Amino acid sequence: MAGALRRCSADHRPSATAPSPFLLRLASEAAALAAHRPLGEGRLEVDGPAAVAAMRARLGELPFRGTVTACTAAGGDAAFRPGEILGTPPDPPAWDLVLDPLEGTTWLGPGRTNALAAVALAPRGSLFDPGPCFYMEKLIAPAAAAGALDPRMPTREKLERLAECLEKPVRGLTVYLLEKPRHNRLLAEIRRAGARVALHPAGDVAGAVMAAMPGSGIDALMGTGGAVEGLLAACAVRALGGVCFARLDPQLAGERRRVAEAGLDTTRWLALEELVTAPEVTFCATGITDGLLLEGVRRQADRLRTQTLMLSGLTGEHQLLTGFHLPATPSRGAPRR
Structure with a gap:
């Protein structure tokens, strides 16, 4: 991330309509499902590279163009990179992305809570830049x-x-x-x-x-x-x-x-x-493990169940969505919705 502080005008306005939280949640759901690797007896292993790859793939399919402005180093060599551009349209990026596919997963195990996959989106140039500060x-x-x-x-x-x-x-x-x-x-x-x-x-x-x-x-x-x-x-x-x-x-x-x-x-x-200088923000988080805010990924019959919080600064609404997904198989690929 650049060392210089990015300053944005208070009257910044986006050049495109903010993507729906219902679309953006596909990225956090994909990361949570890919990260979740239960080992039995309350133990859980997290697949960092798989979570990053799943979030990247979903964001790459969505109908908007965004630049990764801030991201964690989760996933090692597969990690997101500041400046990485994601999305399908050929237009210049209109949005900034903040990504953490493995938030709170450092301390996993029996009784450990609050791990989730999160993604936030704001109009291009509207986010504070912490530079080299972690x-x-x-x-x-x-x-x-x-x-x-x-x-x-x-x-x-x-x-x-x-x-x-x-x-x-x-x-x-x-x-x-x-x-x-x-x-x-x-x-x-x-x-x-x-x-x-x-x-x-x-x-x-x-x-x-x-x-x-x-x-x-x-x-x-x-x-x-x-x-x-x-x-x-x-x-x-x-x-x-x-x-x-x-x-x-x-x-x-x-x-x-x-x-x-x-x-x-x-x-x-x-x-x-x-x-965050602009109000047109979108935030989505999907639980990986059970926590105070969200339930984690769970198997229910032949499906995997997720819980996702979706927030829209444009409407002021917040919604909690329970999703049911077919597990990935070699022939099927990523979980279906």
């Missing part, structure tokens, strides 16, 4: 907290403000936090303030979506996760109308050096409208 700190909350939160506030004050907005006591709040050593201090601050903490080893995107979705059981997401996951989260929150702030937060020495060389500001918090 990590991003985020604060995400429901729409009811709009205008009340400042990410620079002390943790206790943020939680007190959020509790007022949601009309519940601080002890009634649940904050989603990745279970990482870097969050030890933040974890202690949240608990001292009296709020509950939902600790998970992975699942940054699932937590962010739930934090912006009223009634999900998660009232906020705090802490540092991946930058690609941060952009996926920002697209989802933009579609849901929630609150999102983020800042670049490099964790590794080499990453800090590259971020400094690129001249990127790691102290400035970006508002949602700076992360």
Whole structure:
């Protein structure tokens, strides 16, 4: 990804109609189905290259043209590449794509949750570019907290403000936090303030979506996760109308050096409208394993069942789709719908 920060005008408008979430979900479904490799006794193996190949193939068939703007390194040598163009029309790309076919799959096994395949789409040039930064700190909350939160506030004050907005006591709040050593201090601050903490080893995107979705059981997401996951989260929150702030937060020495060389500001918090400047976003996520947000891929009789969340910034709708697919066979190829 380019080191320079991409800035976009607030009045950016797409040159084409946003693809339907119902179409885009084919890509996340394909990745989840290809990734899911049950081994029995609650164990699960993930096929990274197969998930990437399946998502790439589906995106290549869809009737729009998009450029991969941000992507994880999932899939090794088969991974998506920034600048890769996908879609069928011969027209210049009108959309930016953020792709993670294996989000939250680092910690798989019995009891591990929230793994999913996710794809987001926004008008070309409308997404913030984190450059060489791999990590991003985020604060995400429901729409009811709009205008009340400042990410620079002390943790206790943020939680007190959020509790007022949601009309519940601080002890009634649940904050989603990745279970990482870097969050030890933040974890202690949240608990001292009296709020509950939902600790998970992975699942940054699932937590962010739930934090912006009223009634999900998660009232906020705090802490540092991946930058690609941060952009996926920002697209989802933009579609849901929630609150999102983020800042670049490099964790590794080499990453800090590259971020400094690129001249990127790691102290400035970006508002949602700076992360995604256009409202015409589409977000889809399909569960790989069971989690708080989505059920994972399951066998049901002779079919594989998936659950997909589809969000549209254009309409403000969010839909949960259960799909049933014939398993792939050597003669049949990819699962049929």
